[in-house]
Structure formats: C-alpha cells, structure tokens
Amino acid sequence: MLKDRVAVVTGAARGMGKQICLKMAGYGADIVALDLDEKSAQQTADEVRALGRRAVAMQVDVSSKAQVDAAFAAAVKEFGKVDILSNNAGICIPAQMTEVTEAQWDKSFAVNCKGAMFMCQAAGQIMKKNRYGRIIVTASQSGKAGEFANGPYCVSKATIAMMMQVLTIELSQYGILANSISPGYTDTTLFRNGMADRAVQEGRPAHELIDELMSTVPIRRPAQPEEIAELVCFLASEKNSYVTGTDILIAGGNVMY
Numbered sequence: 001m002l003k004d005r006v007a008v009v010t011g012a013a014r015g016m017g018k019q020i021c022l023k024m025a026g027y028g029a030d031i032v033a034l035d036l037d038e039k040s041a042q043q044t045a046d047e048v049r050a051l052g053r054r055a056v057a058m059q060v061d062v063s064s065k066a067q068v069d070a071a072f073a074a075a076v077k078e079f080g081k082v083d084i085l086s087n088n089a090g091i092c093i094p095a096q097m098t099e100v101t102e103a104q105w106d107k108s109f110a111v112n113c114k115g116a117m118f119m120c121q122a123a124g125q126i127m128k129k130n131r132y133g134r135i136i137v138t139a140s141q142s143g144k145a146g147e148f149a150n151g152p153y154c155v156s157k158a159t160i161a162m163m164m165q166v167l168t169i170e171l172s173q174y175g176i177l178a179n180s181i182s183p184g185y186t187d188t189t190l191f192r193n194g195m196a197d198r199a200v201q202e203g204r205p206a207h208e209l210i211d212e213l214m215s216t217v218p219i220r221r222p223a224q225p226e227e228i229a230e231l232v233c234f235l236a237s238e239k240n241s242y243v244t245g246t247d248i249l250i251a252g253g254n255v256m257y
C-alpha cells in the first residue's frame, strides 16, 4: 500500500509514532524517524530495518524551525524525496485556565501547534515540487470537546483541524492531501502518565479512574496504538484519493461533541 514511499514520522520513539513507523514499513515505506529521544528513535529505526525497509533516525525538536528544516534536508539527501508526513509529536500539560502559566501555555502551543505547522510547512515545500504528498497530523478528541484542567492541550489541539483546512485549500492543486486524526484514549505512555497524575490529584487508584473513563467509551477499552497507525496508513496511501481537509475521530464510538 505504501511501496517505496518515504515517510517522515515525528514522535517516533514510542507510542503511536513508533507503531506508525512499523506499520508503514510493513506496507513498504522507508522511514525517517524523528523524536526528542534519539536513542529510542534509533531503536525504532532498527526495528524498521529488521522489517526490510530503509530507515534513519534523528533527534529533532519539532518546535525548532531550524531543526525541522535540517531534518527534511537530511531526509531528502538520504532518500531523494518525502511523500508522507505523519506528525505525532505532542505534549500534554494539564492546568486550569485560571491557573495556567504563560510558560505552560507557550510550551503547549510551541509543540502541539507551531511544531505541527513547521513540520507541515517543510513537508509541503518538498511535496509541492514533487506534486504528490500525504500529510497526517495527530490532533486529539481533547481538541473537539473541552476538558477540566486541560485547556493548554485542548486549545492547542483544536488548532490542527483548521490547519488541515487551510493546507488543503493551498495544496490540493499539487496533489497533496492533508488531514488530521483525533484519537480518543489510547494506551501509550502519555495516557498512562496522565491517568496516574490525575489519580494522585483525585486521591484514588488509577485503575478506578480508567474503568470510569472506559465506561463512557462504547467499545469499553482504550485504543491500541497499532489501531491508530492503521488509519494513518490508509490516509498516507494512494488508496486515499478524496479525503482531505478534514479531521477523523478515532475514539471507539466516544462522541465528544
């Protein structure tokens, strides 16, 4: 489905980003694995190579335009092109709106919004020249319905759907499709740490909190990152020829808005 495509994936060290790298490689893509955590990104690249595809890993902070641009230049040098961007790097800094500090707000937007923009910008410039591309940014169900004490995350993630609309208007003429996905609760470090922190705040065991949350999800369990990766692979492929400028909720039936 992705034979000989070149995919740049951020957040590639673990969680969804790692599974996206492995699944894309399974479908035939070569992978540029980017993350703050270089050692784990290298591990992902090793696992991609074990599947028979080419891979490079680089340490990149998506909120640094210089680092993002350097990574794309290195990717083109290595592989000659970039066909796919899957931007998953994201952070969640919980805080109430009346309490959030300027630094917490700025950090959330630097990674979740500005970082996504830098990645789409750099990818879009290369894809325009090749007149082909697939951009997929991981937003969140938290960007669709507000949550208590999660404003920096909810608001920064809500910007992504509009980013995809604008990119689509600008880039469709070049054969580039741009979409976001909004996962619900997904079994990753980010989710488990978030639940553990909330459990401490609320003075009850994390498993009780998770059970309570899962009772609101019709499928009654969190997603596995591999399930999110499958949707990303479809959107990243030529099988997708008409879905663009939209956000796809992948939340086990959890309708949040």
Ligand SMILES: NC(=O)c1ccc[n+]([C@@H]2O[C@H](COP(=O)([O-])OP(=O)(O)OC[C@H]3O[C@@H](n4cnc5c(N)ncnc54)[C@H](O)[C@@H]3O)[C@@H](O)[C@H]2O)c1
Residues within 6 Å of the ligand: 010, 011, 012, 013, 014, 015, 016, 017, 034, 035, 036, 037, 060, 061, 062, 063, 088, 089, 090, 091, 092, 111, 115, 138, 139, 140, 141, 142, 182, 183, 184, 185, 186, 187, 188, 189, 190, 191
């Ligand atoms: N897990 C969930 O329940 C859930 C739900 C909805 C959306 N999401 C979103 O999905 C994406 C992936 O999340 P995950 O659950 O796999 O999280 P995770 O914390 O397991 O992985 C995130 C990865 O992003 C990397 N990263 C963070 N900041 C970065 C930066 N500035 N530059 C480069 N890399 C950076 C981290 O090092 C980490 O490897 C995130 O954007 C997250 O907001 C997660």
